[in-house]
Amino acid sequence: MSTPTTSPARSWLARGIDRVTGSSFGRYQTAVIRIGLSFTWLCFLLREWPNRHEMYGPGGPWSWDMARRLIADNHSFTALMWSDSDAWFETVYVFGIVTSVLLMLGWRTRTMSVLSMLGVLSLQNRSVFLGDGGDNVIHLMALYTVLTRCGAVWSLDARRAKAREKGGAADPDVTGIVLWTLCGLGLVLATVYGRTGMSWTADGPLPGLGWATALWGLWLVHGLWWAVRRHAPGEPRAVLDALTHLLHNAALLVIMVEVCLIYATAGWYKIQGSRWQDGTALYYPLHLDYFSPWPELSHALAGNGIVVLLLSYGTVAVQVAFPFTLLNRRVKNVLLALMMAEHLGIAVTLGLPFFSLAMIVADAVFLPTSFLRRLGALVGRAGGRLLPARAKPEAVPPQREGEAGSRALVG
Numbered sequence: 001m002s003t004p005t006t007s008p009a010r011s012w013l014a015r016g017i018d019r020v021t022g023s024s025f026g027r028y029q030t031a032v033i034r035i036g037l038s039f040t041w042l043c044f045l046l047r048e049w050p051n052r053h054e055m056y057g058p059g060g061p062w063s064w065d066m067a068r069r070l071i072a073d074n075h076s077f078t079a080l081m082w083s084d085s086d087a088w089f090e091t092v093y094v095f096g097i098v099t100s101v102l103l104m105l106g107w108r109t110r111t112m113s114v115l116s117m118l119g120v121l122s123l124q125n126r127s128v129f130l131g132d133g134g135d136n137v138i139h140l141m142a143l144y145t146v147l148t149r150c151g152a153v154w155s156l157d158a159r160r161a162k163a164r165e166k167g168g169a170a171d172p173d174v175t176g177i178v179l180w181t182l183c184g185l186g187l188v189l190a191t192v193y194g195r196t197g198m199s200w201t202a203d204g205p206l207p208g209l210g211w212a213t214a215l216w217g218l219w220l221v222h223g224l225w226w227a228v229r230r231h232a233p234g235e236p237r238a239v240l241d242a243l244t245h246l247l248h249n250a251a252l253l254v255i256m257v258e259v260c261l262i263y264a265t266a267g268w269y270k271i272q273g274s275r276w277q278d279g280t281a282l283y284y285p286l287h288l289d290y291f292s293p294w295p296e297l298s299h300a301l302a303g304n305g306i307v308v309l310l311l312s313y314g315t316v317a318v319q320v321a322f323p324f325t326l327l328n329r330r331v332k333n334v335l336l337a338l339m340m341a342e343h344l345g346i347a348v349t350l351g352l353p354f355f356s357l358a359m360i361v362a363d364a365v366f367l368p369t370s371f372l373r374r375l376g377a378l379v380g381r382a383g384g385r386l387l388p389a390r391a392k393p394e395a396v397p398p399q400r401e402g403e404a405g406s407r408a409l410v411g
Helices: 008-022 027-047 049-056 064-074 086-105 107-124 133-147 156-167 174-195 212-233 234-273 294-301 303-326 329-349 351-365 367-387 403-410
Strands: none
Touching: 008 107, 008 234, 027 049, 027 107, 027 133, 027 234, 027 351, 027 367, 049 086, 086 107, 086 212, 107 133, 107 174, 107 212, 133 234, 133 351, 174 367, 212 234, 212 294, 234 303, 234 351, 294 303, 303 329
16 A cells, blocks of 8 residues: 655645744844843833823823823723822832843843833823834834743843753742742732723733733743643643744744834835925924934034935835845845934934834844844953953854744844
């Protein structure tokens, strides 16, 4: 009897499933997203510390009652609506700062990604009219980062995991258990004393899924993960690993698509504007005092018609073309460098540093893995020179399984 042969399509599908469930792609790229966006949000919160009450406080121009009525319509989540006391506002603001620092360092990344997301949503949704494009990017990436394994490299979690592998002894992870318990107690208090059901139980990150259900689900999944890792290291652990890889890779794909959509929609909307069509669009913001931190520089650029024309047309061309350049690695890397340079120019000439930094970090999801690993090694060597008392950083490990797939995705 002849043995049945596997069709090429089925074999290709099987290899694809093995790749997306067998390894996490873009580990370095998601680490850059974690570090960069946490750093951006942290700098913003520290920069606006003297103005925090006017921006997000209950006694600000956008009052607590006005925000409550708006949230009743848009059903967004913000813990600042649970109380109108100054003490609660200060607690949430400091909470946002602390969780940003811990997520940037990669300490208990799974938990901190959720807590930092809650801090971002609580403050941004409190006064939605204060945000710009950079705030929208931070808002979206905070949601997506929860689903990624963004602490696999360049984190305290990765260092702890490496030390545990060298030690060989079982780690009961008392700190993790205590943190998980405290988060559970916090959820209990929020469920019992949360006064705004519209932003806690009825509406959530997905249709039909309230925030209470989503957060309780994440809390239970974290507990299940610890229990399986501790007591069922065989097939149950393999199944959870496969699901985790799949979820991470899906979230990474969503982040990449989101960045492409940002540039594609921005570019195509610009094409429809008459000022962009005649090449004079950048002339006008360069003459606005609000967007002129360096008036001499802005006026010098605006006074050169050729420069304004080239920058206007070049901005549209780069934004529209970028999604298509992903088909060619070299062209994509060139355009990526141009877009990052463009955002640096926006930060300097228009005085939008946080917007520019958020966009540069989002662009970094397309940086080549080899470049990021060399950059990490360079930073490690520089840190070794600044802190000679510390041990020298270990050499960059050889390419692991899944890095080939990561390179195919991000260059």
